[in-house]
Amino acid sequence: MIETFQLSKVYSRQEVLSGLNLRCEAGQSIALIGPNGAGKTTLSKIILGQVIASSGRVEVNGIDINRGPDYRRELGYMPQVSRFPVRMKTHQLFKLMRRLRPDVGEGEYDTELYEELEIDGMKNKALGALSGGMRQRVSAALAFYFNPRVLILDEPTAGLDPLANEVLKAKIRKCVREQRLVITTSHILNDLEEICNHVIYLLEGKVHFAGSIDELQERTGETRLNRMVVSLIKNKPARAQYQ
Amino acid sequence: MLNISKIIIWDLWKNKAVIAYGILMLTIGWGVFAIEDQPEKAVLSLLRIILFVQPLVTLLFAGMYYYNSQEFILLLAAQPVRRNTLFFGVFAGLTAVFTLIFLLSIGLPVLLFSPNVEGLSLLFAGALLIFIFTALALLVSVYFADKARGLGFALLLWAFFAFVYDGLLLLFMYQLADYPIERPVLGLLFFNPVDVARIFVISKTEASALLGLSGAVFQDFFGAMKGTVISGCVLATWALVPLSLAYRKFNRKDL
Numbered sequence: 440m441i442e443t444f445q446l447s448k449v450y451s452r453q454e455v456l457s458g459l460n461l462r463c464e465a466g467q468s469i470a471l472i473g474p475n476g477a478g479k480t481t482l483s484k485i486i487l488g489q490v491i492a493s494s495g496r497v498e499v500n501g502i503d504i505n506r507g508p509d510y511r512r513e514l515g516y517m518p519q520v521s522r523f524p525v526r527m528k529t530h531q532l533f534k535l536m537r538r539l540r541p542d543v544g545e546g547e548y549d550t551e552l553y554e555e556l557e558i559d560g561m562k563n564k565a566l567g568a569l570s571g572g573m574r575q576r577v578s579a580a581l582a583f584y585f586n587p588r589v590l591i592l593d594e595p596t597a598g599l600d601p602l603a604n605e606v607l608k609a610k611i612r613k614c615v616r617e618q619r620l621v622i623t624t625s626h627i628l629n630d631l632e633e634i635c636n637h638v639i640y641l642l643e644g645k646v647h648f649a650g651s652i653d654e655l656q657e658r659t660g661e662t663r664l665n666r667m668v669v670s671l672i673k674n675k676p677a678r679a680q681y682q
Numbered sequence: 683m684l685n686i687s688k689i690i691i692w693d694l695w696k697n698k699a700v701i702a703y704g705i706l707m708l709t710i711g712w713g714v715f716a717i718e719d720q721p722e723k724a725v726l727s728l729l730r731i732i733l734f735v736q737p738l739v740t741l742l743f744a745g746m747y748y749y750n751s752q753e754f755i756l757l758l759a760a761q762p763v764r765r766n767t768l769f770f771g772v773f774a775g776l777t778a779v780f781t782l783i784f785l786l787s788i789g790l791p792v793l794l795f796s797p798n799v800e801g802l803s804l805l806f807a808g809a810l811l812i813f814i815f816t817a818l819a820l821l822v823s824v825y826f827a828d829k830a831r832g833l834g835f836a837l838l839l840w841a842f843f844a845f846v847y848d849g850l851l852l853l854f855m856y857q858l859a860d861y862p863i864e865r866p867v868l869g870l871l872f873f874n875p876v877d878v879a880r881i882f883v884i885s886k887t888e889a890s891a892l893l894g895l896s897g898a899v900f901q902d903f904f905g906a907m908k909g910t911v912i913s914g915c916v917l918a919t920w921a922l923v924p925l926s927l928a929y930r931k932f933n934r935k936d937l
Contacts, residue, residue: 508762511761523754526697539761
């Protein structure tokens with residue numbers, strides 16, 4: 440579904456991504472992990488077209504993303520921090536988004552998260568008056584609203600209360616069962632363990648490990664994701680092998 | 683594009699700074715005609731407003747608005763929306779609100795009390811200056827990632843166009859008064875949209891003393907009709923060049 444070819448990004452002489460070759464398929468739920476500054480957010484932003492790659496290319500369903508914005512119909516995105524126009528009310532935000540998406544008809548919206556995260560209860564509140572966690576809930580409901588085939592979630596569980604967190608994770612698991620592709624960036628490995636079946640570990644802009652959790656388990660001999668990741672970092676030969 | 687413009691107009695409409703600016707402009711626009719008994723004088727007072735106050739507010743406010751809505755632009759950029767739709771949507775929304783305030787506060791009284799060539803040229807120049815300075819504001823904001831730097835530069839730009847440039851030009855003309863400098867001065871004049879707008883309006887009035895040295899050179903060289911066409915074209919260029927530069931940068935920018 441998403442494929443990158445020799446993808447590189449240089450920010451003022453600093454190489455954030457260098458020659459990334461990745462292939463993500465439908466039905467995968469990928470944990471995109473790595474230390475701070477490894478290039479996780481940059482990678483998701485390039486896929487979303489918000490950041491322009493320095494070289495290399497990205498294909499979504501076999502079509503180069505530079506061909507036009509239509510591929511983003513397939514994408515649902517939840518940013519790390521969501522800021523909306525402060526005076527806009529929640530229901531107005533959804534109305535605006537619906538207007539921007541004439542391709543999705545009335546009644547085709549996925550309102551599951553909208554209902555379960557109780558967005559309706561804050562529909563008349565100004566977005567600027569919402570707390571950080573409430574904004575995250577709005578952002579989550581919005582990401583799933585148009586039934587995207589691909590979901591890119593950047594730190595989705597940060598700031599959510601335990602209940603909302605469980606609702607979101609259940610929704611992600613459901614999406615994976617529906618053969619959608621979910622890419623989640625997070626540092627909370629316990630959350631990722633519950634929702635992901637694949638891992639991409641980025642280190643200094645390169646793919647340090649990419650494969651299923653089962654493969655990673657086999658490679659490291661550990662059972663818990665956080666232990667696997669620790670052993671991945673410590674294991675120097677593995678680094679050389681998968682670069 | 684219309685969807686995005688609509689949302690920006692709607693957002694600006696509730697902005698306290700916009701409301702305050704609107705009230706200020708309404709007071710000035712209608713008040714000047716109430717105080718002055720000669721409409722000609724009133725038009726000249728309003729000219730000062732559109733040459734100094736309006737560019738300053740447009741530059742700073744449009745710049746600030748862009749910086750403050752960066753996250754929202756990011757959210758919109760993740761939707762199946764083209765970058766040019768997004769950019770021109772923001773530009774159109776900003777200019778629409780400024781132009782509406784301008785028309786209500788200065789346009790209406792001018793059309794009521796001074797419906798003549800001077801009045802119309804004032805409105806034309808004022809509207810073009812809104813375009814020009816909104817485009818410049820977006821150009822500056824798109825180039826500077828840092829808000830403080832961007833707004834500082836916008837302020838400098840305003841000071842430069844509003845009085846520094848004129849001072850330098852005057853100095854230049856004074857120093858080289860013994861040489862035939864009309865043509866270079868004419869050329870230099872085109873590099874300041876505020877000057878061009880000033881000459882554009884004043885050449886229509888009888889207050890030619892206000893033309894200044896540079897304006898007199900301009901008037902003398904081109905004559906009334908040709909001068910109007912040329913200064914109008916220069917103003918249009920001033921609106922289009924920064925806008926297209928800003929658009930090109932925005933199109934390839936990491937949001």
